[in-house]
Amino acid sequence: MGWPSEVVNLVLPLFLLLELGTHCVAVDRSSFPPGFEFGFSTSAYQVEGAAHEDGRGLSIWDTFSCIPGNILGGGNGDVAADVYHRYKEDVQVLKSLGTDVYRFSISWARIFPGGSARHGKVNPKGVQYYNNLINELLQNGIEPFVTIFHWDVPQVLENEYGGFRSKRIIDDYSEFAEFCFKEFGDRVRKWVTVNEPSIFATHGYGNGKNAPGRCTTNGGNCAAGDSSREPYIVAHNLLLAHMRAVKIYRSKYQQKQKGVIGISLYADWYLPYSSSKLDVDATQRVLDNKLGLYLDPLVFGDYPYSVKQLIRDRLPVFSEEESKEIRGSFDFIGLNYYMSSYVMDNSTSSDPTRKSDIASNPGQDAPENPDIPDTFATTTSQKDGIALGPSEGGVEYWISYPRGIKLLLDNVKTKYGTPPVYITEIGYVTLDNGQPLQDILEDTERIQYIKNCLCYTLQAMREGADVRGLLLWSYIDNFEWNNGYSFRLGLHYVNYTNNDLRRIPKASAIWFQQAMNPREAPTAAILLVP
Numbered sequence: 001m002g003w004p005s006e007v008v009n010l011v012l013p014l015f016l017l018l019e020l021g022t023h024c025v026a027v028d029r030s031s032f033p034p035g036f037e038f039g040f041s042t043s044a045y046q047v048e049g050a051a052h053e054d055g056r057g058l059s060i061w062d063t064f065s066c067i068p069g070n071i072l073g074g075g076n077g078d079v080a081a082d083v084y085h086r087y088k089e090d091v092q093v094l095k096s097l098g099t100d101v102y103r104f105s106i107s108w109a110r111i112f113p114g115g116s117a118r119h120g121k122v123n124p125k126g127v128q129y130y131n132n133l134i135n136e137l138l139q140n141g142i143e144p145f146v147t148i149f150h151w152d153v154p155q156v157l158e159n160e161y162g163g164f165r166s167k168r169i170i171d172d173y174s175e176f177a178e179f180c181f182k183e184f185g186d187r188v189r190k191w192v193t194v195n196e197p198s199i200f201a202t203h204g205y206g207n208g209k210n211a212p213g214r215c216t217t218n219g220g221n222c223a224a225g226d227s228s229r230e231p232y233i234v235a236h237n238l239l240l241a242h243m244r245a246v247k248i249y250r251s252k253y254q255q256k257q258k259g260v261i262g263i264s265l266y267a268d269w270y271l272p273y274s275s276s277k278l279d280v281d282a283t284q285r286v287l288d289n290k291l292g293l294y295l296d297p298l299v300f301g302d303y304p305y306s307v308k309q310l311i312r313d314r315l316p317v318f319s320e321e322e323s324k325e326i327r328g329s330f331d332f333i334g335l336n337y338y339m340s341s342y343v344m345d346n347s348t349s350s351d352p353t354r355k356s357d358i359a360s361n362p363g364q365d366a367p368e369n370p371d372i373p374d375t376f377a378t379t380t381s382q383k384d385g386i387a388l389g390p391s392e393g394g395v396e397y398w399i400s401y402p403r404g405i406k407l408l409l410d411n412v413k414t415k416y417g418t419p420p421v422y423i424t425e426i427g428y429v430t431l432d433n434g435q436p437l438q439d440i441l442e443d444t445e446r447i448q449y450i451k452n453c454l455c456y457t458l459q460a461m462r463e464g465a466d467v468r469g470l471l472l473w474s475y476i477d478n479f480e481w482n483n484g485y486s487f488r489l490g491l492h493y494v495n496y497t498n499n500d501l502r503r504i505p506k507a508s509a510i511w512f513q514q515a516m517n518p519r520e521a522p523t524a525a526i527l528l529v530p
Helices: 005-020 060-065 083-096 124-139 155-161 168-184 197-205 230-252 277-300 305-314 320-326 352-360 403-416 437-441 444-462 507-516
Strands: 023-025 037-041 101-105 143-149 190-195 260-266 269-272 332-337 340-345 377-380 395-399 421-426 467-472 492-494 503-505 527-529
Touching: 037 143, 037 421, 060 155, 083 124, 083 503, 101 190, 101 467, 124 143, 124 168, 143 168, 155 168, 168 190, 168 230, 190 197, 190 230, 190 332, 197 230, 197 260, 197 277, 230 260, 230 277, 230 320, 260 277, 260 421, 269 277, 269 403, 277 305, 277 320, 277 340, 277 377, 277 403, 332 403, 340 403, 403 421, 403 444, 421 444, 437 492, 437 503, 444 467, 444 507
Parallel strands: 037 101, 037 467, 101 143, 143 190, 190 260, 260 332, 269 340, 332 421, 421 467
Antiparallel strands: 340 377, 492 503
């Protein structure tokens, strides 16, 4: 006998609220264990500016940004948020926010303008800038957390041999990484070798949306490339570069400098569209392609079986020695989480309902083409006409689903043996369409999103995930790659008008400052309520 309709009508909405999202209250620094670290992340090209000053060389992003049509609004990183000149001011902003750690990247072309020592000497002014920044952070009680490579290959190396399309890059990257260990490692205790290799590979060489803008030319907007092969070649070389840097650090520097080294991986979360085996298997294929392609080699020494099965001879192979060396080549894993979506199998299905969901909202991976290459799967943010979560800040494909961070942490814990994790990026986007400044500053949705992510992170930790810290993207608005300056993810508004560049705190900055400096007694337990 079925349940009475009154019970169904009462229980179903509650179930949907619990499943589709919860709101979080009563969370601040005191909710987390002692030693848990909070901070912010940035990258050199997105915030520094001074692109043509003090001996800095060109990177592939300087070249890519100058090509009309590549950047929304036509912007570039020549000035960005001008952190190069304003770093002292910004360190005070970070300090006011209660920042424990600040993750930034070192511009390869600012240290080696020619890409390597064989193309010229080290740039002393670039070295001095990073020494000044590191010292300023330490003097203000903030620990530097350094990313060695965040997408800005020196243009010289791209011209010479194709950048990360060639294994020659591994030697040049290793030289740069070792210089960083030697020069800054006496004060830097946390290193990230590579940021988001998956995005660099797929957007730079699969769809051409990011530098260096390569993809298959047939019907695409790229001048050259091979979308079926180059992303996997680049991914492989990024992993080998990571492995080499870790080997150098561990063998020559780690014992003396007492630091840790890891990698930051982009990790959307994916849920099966239905409980059918087809959709469940498709979801696993997507996770294998998006996250497992990078994390499986680090933990198990090889690519996921489903990836090898589908990519076949387009996927490079680790030698026996490489497999041994890459396995365990991390002290922590960085996870960058922003969005989630449903996954449906498209190897056999012709269900018109599914096609309708895809057409109405194709998902974040490729709005013009919802199929994820080499997975026989499709993403959508809607199921039966109901969105997985609200769109963030007017960006239709950017679906807010904070519960995804817990599901991601659960998955990493279960599949990969509870590795130490830093959440090296989470963030909430708003779109600047010329609305009044006050509307941008009242970013209450961002506050709620961060609260929810904190609560779900705590929940995952209390269920066994080993999370050491959480870093937001970011303390200021910045140049958001191919989306230019219209996408704002900062807790401080940056006034780009006439290069004024003032940092103006949003409501989220005021809330975060209070949350990092709580006056109340420690919270006894997290509270998740529908």
